Amino acid sequence: MTKFSQYNFNDAINKSLKEIHFDEPTQVQEAVISLVNKKKDIIVQSETGSGKTHAFLLPAMNALTDKQEVQLLIATPSRELAYQIYEDTQAILKNYPEEYNAFIFVGGSDRERQKRKLDAHQPQIAIGTPGRLWDLIRENDLHVENVQRYVVDEADMTLDMGFLNDVDSITNKLPENREMMVFSATIPQKLEPFLKKYMHGPQRVEIKNGTVIPKNVDNWLMFTHGRDKKEIIYQLMTIGEPYLVLVFANTKKTVDEIYNYLRGKGMKVARIHGGLSPRERKRTMKQVENMEYQFVVATDLAARGIDISGVSHVINAEIPVDLDFLIHRIGRTGRNKMSGTAITFYEPGEEHKVDEIEHMGIKFVPKDIKNDEIVDAVERDRRVHRKADQEKLDTKLVGFVKKQKNKRKPGYKKKIKQAIDAEHRQQRKVRIRQDRRQERDERRKKNNS
Structure with missing residues (x-):
């Protein structure tokens, strides 16, 4: 079995890995690290939670020099994901000499302050959202002419959120001989022209999970029968002793409704969605990480851009419009081989959505709540629906x-x-x-x- 100690990382990285209790690489890390060391352009398709951040951080940071110039540039579509990568970077830099720096550049933060910081000196690592990175590069505040390695993280999300033009502009300003790494859970066809334009004979790495939903996650399905979903969520939160519950809804409005209902029931609950200010979202995330909240209600922003440790339960109050997001939601629990439970609600008329999800390879166990207990349920409602279709x-x-x-x-x-x-x-x-x-x-x- 491969160990991180076999990769000949520098002493600072090895010390940091020991402090964060990283001993063995994940499958994606084992596949990618050697390719990064060879300066190969790579396209990596791997699910959220597979460990891809450290797959590019560790070898790229191992190659840094003390020159005050940007050597590693990382573009990522959400502020939350940018902060997550920044914190992972800081945990590794902890044992580096003080002249090694990583800066973060995201929208919603003080751009003038960022410019003054860059005037003082350029960091070896620049991490940020595409819009803010491009603004700073275009105005010649962030100097990228010596970038050696360039990472586009969550590329499919970058495409979905409309940031591909900014990423295109950034890439066009980089040296021709830089190494480019693209990481994504999926590689949509619309992304291919961008990849062909900027990548040189890229090597593709696809890490397939043995099953769509890990075996350590119980995946339940609940038919709401027209009942108040907020009440069901409250029941699920108060049955047993969940460690940390993450509730997903499709819109900011629904998140607010669930949040207000649970608060009205006296529960200490946090909410995360795009309608909150960046400062408020960052503060809330820090409070969740510090276990100040046991219950969090969020939109899909959290499914792709936030890594909350220790989630024991995921509740899908609504089936997402993009069914692929269900996999990302469920992937928030059962991390690091810990057990987890995912619960998905569906309403009358949504049976076909469940059929589509099952066609993707996701298997459900039907459950219901009776007498304040979670019990096995019979899927007669879906069978009735199919029979009606036949008629x-x-x-x-x-x-x-x-x-x-x-x-x-x-x-x-x-x-x-x-x-x-x-x-x-x-x-x-x-x-x-x-x-x-x-x-x-x-x-x-x-x-x-």
């Missing part, structure tokens, strides 16, 4: 079924089943399109109100 077959399909039965030719049963399956797939596609259209319209109305 609503297109009239042409009904005629086809009758005709095939009358013909009684060899293989007629197979043809009937294929036709019915095709009709069901079409019906699901139509429902999904309608639901997503309705959700987009509702979001627009909320944003405009």
